[in-house]
Amino acid sequence: MEDLVGKLHRERRLGACEYRSLLLCEDPQTVGRLHERARETAVERFGRDIYIRGLIEISNICRNDCLYCGIRKSNRAVSRYTLTEEEIMECCRLGYGLGFRTFVLQGGEPPQGQDSRIEAICRAIHREFPDCAITLSIGERTEEAYRRFRQAGVSRYLLRHETHDPGHYARLHPPGMSLENRLRCLDTLKRYGYQTGTGIMVGSPFQSIDSIIGDIIYIGEFGPDMIGLGPFIPHRDTVFADYWNSETAILKGKSHEEEAVELTLKLISIFRLMFPDSLIPATTALATLDPEGHQKGILAGANVIMPNLSPPSVRARYSLYDNKASSGTEAAEGIGKLKEQLRKTGYNISVSRGDRPGKPEEQE
Ligand code: SAM
Numbered sequence: 001m002e003d004l005v006g007k008l009h010r011e012r013r014l015g016a017c018e019y020r021s022l023l024l025c026e027d028p029q030t031v032g033r034l035h036e037r038a039r040e041t042a043v044e045r046f047g048r049d050i051y052i053r054g055l056i057e058i059s060n061i062c063r064n065d066c067l068y069c070g071i072r073k074s075n076r077a078v079s080r081y082t083l084t085e086e087e088i089m090e091c092c093r094l095g096y097g098l099g100f101r102t103f104v105l106q107g108g109e110p111p112q113g114q115d116s117r118i119e120a121i122c123r124a125i126h127r128e129f130p131d132c133a134i135t136l137s138i139g140e141r142t143e144e145a146y147r148r149f150r151q152a153g154v155s156r157y158l159l160r161h162e163t164h165d166p167g168h169y170a171r172l173h174p175p176g177m178s179l180e181n182r183l184r185c186l187d188t189l190k191r192y193g194y195q196t197g198t199g200i201m202v203g204s205p206f207q208s209i210d211s212i213i214g215d216i217i218y219i220g221e222f223g224p225d226m227i228g229l230g231p232f233i234p235h236r237d238t239v240f241a242d243y244w245n246s247e248t249a250i251l252k253g254k255s256h257e258e259e260a261v262e263l264t265l266k267l268i269s270i271f272r273l274m275f276p277d278s279l280i281p282a283t284t285a286l287a288t289l290d291p292e293g294h295q296k297g298i299l300a301g302a303n304v305i306m307p308n309l310s311p312p313s314v315r316a317r318y319s320l321y322d323n324k325a326s327s328g329t330e331a332a333e334g335i336g337k338l339k340e341q342l343r344k345t346g347y348n349i350s351v352s353r354g355d356r357p358g359k360p361e362e363q364e
Pocket of ligand 1: 068069070106107108109137138139140158159160162200201230231232233234235285320321
């Protein structure tokens with residue numbers, strides 16, 4: 001088994017059965033070696049720098065109805081909000097002062113009529129903060145919208161494909177949504193020159209080891225710049241509210257929480273070895289399930305943290321899952337604490353845009 005870690009490190013790819021063995025491996029020495037190799041690989045490429053991104057949750061209004069998500073459109077219990085352009089600009093100003101040089105604008109999937117407004121906001125951010133990168137994460141848009149956002153100065157886009165298994169996709173999404181369209185959007189984003197991020201929820205309902213292997217193979221072929229991996233966490237107002245009580249975990253003897261954290265960390269390491277230059281966050285969902293999620297993610301090979309830069313008054317309303325962490329080291333204003341936490345782990349915050357190494361200068 002140790003050989004598999006060596007092989008992945010050398011060859012950057014494994015066969016499906018080999019990924020399965022690594023994902024199911026319970027031997028602490030092998031798992032430790034996997035994380036160690038991934039950590040060393042990240043340090044070789046990025047030194048001990050961790051990139052920070054200021055996450056601005058621009059709206060919790062969503063036209064989609066993904067079954068797992070707390071802000072799905074049919075959830076009537078959510079109080080909906082949309083930040084104004086001025087509120088978003090204020091978040092950026094605050095973030096700039098704190099040292100952020102990337103702003104991630106994320107939200108529920110807005111109706112198509114909102115694209116021009118979002119384009120104008122991105123243009124305004126780009127004008128006022130030309131030395132900063134803008135990342136958008138607002139779901140599936142038309143090709144024309146992606147083209148216009150790019151021209152407005154957006155250089156990165158996050159769109160998790162969630163699962164590459166069509167049967168699994170259909171059990172997580174309503175009939176109107178299609179995996180095919182999501183994958184088409186990802187191809188379009190790449191074609192327009194975005195640094196493109198995709199990824200999955202780990203431990204999502206009905207996920208199997210086979211579907212995770214399918215995701216690894218898809219991501220291996222797609223070649224993203226950013227890879228987002230967060231544990232699935234139930235939300236009380238969704239059909240999966242009781243999922244953790246009703247289903248057994250894939251890994252024997254583990255709770256869903258333990259399994260999701262363990263598999264997320266393994267996947268971070270596997271993708272770091274597959275894509276040494278990629279940008280991989282230690283996500284909020286990981287930090288929500290495990291108080292040491294940031295440190296563990298970084299020690300498994302992650303190199304990005306995305307503290308919350310949204311106005312504190314709306315943070316609780318961007319409720320994708322229960323008990324979402326948004327204070328302390330998860331909050332932009334807690335950056336001092338985060339620095340201290342990282343210092344203890346042997347890392348520093350990098351005050352730079354944090355582009356993927358080797359990427360040609362982004363055209364504006
Ligand atoms: N609307 C955009 C989209 O679909 O890409 C961006 C916002 S969406 C809420 C961001 C991510 O949240 C999704 O890609 C999904 O992986 C994650 N998410 C949603 N519900 C979740 C849950 N219950 N547990 C963990 N992650 C969740």
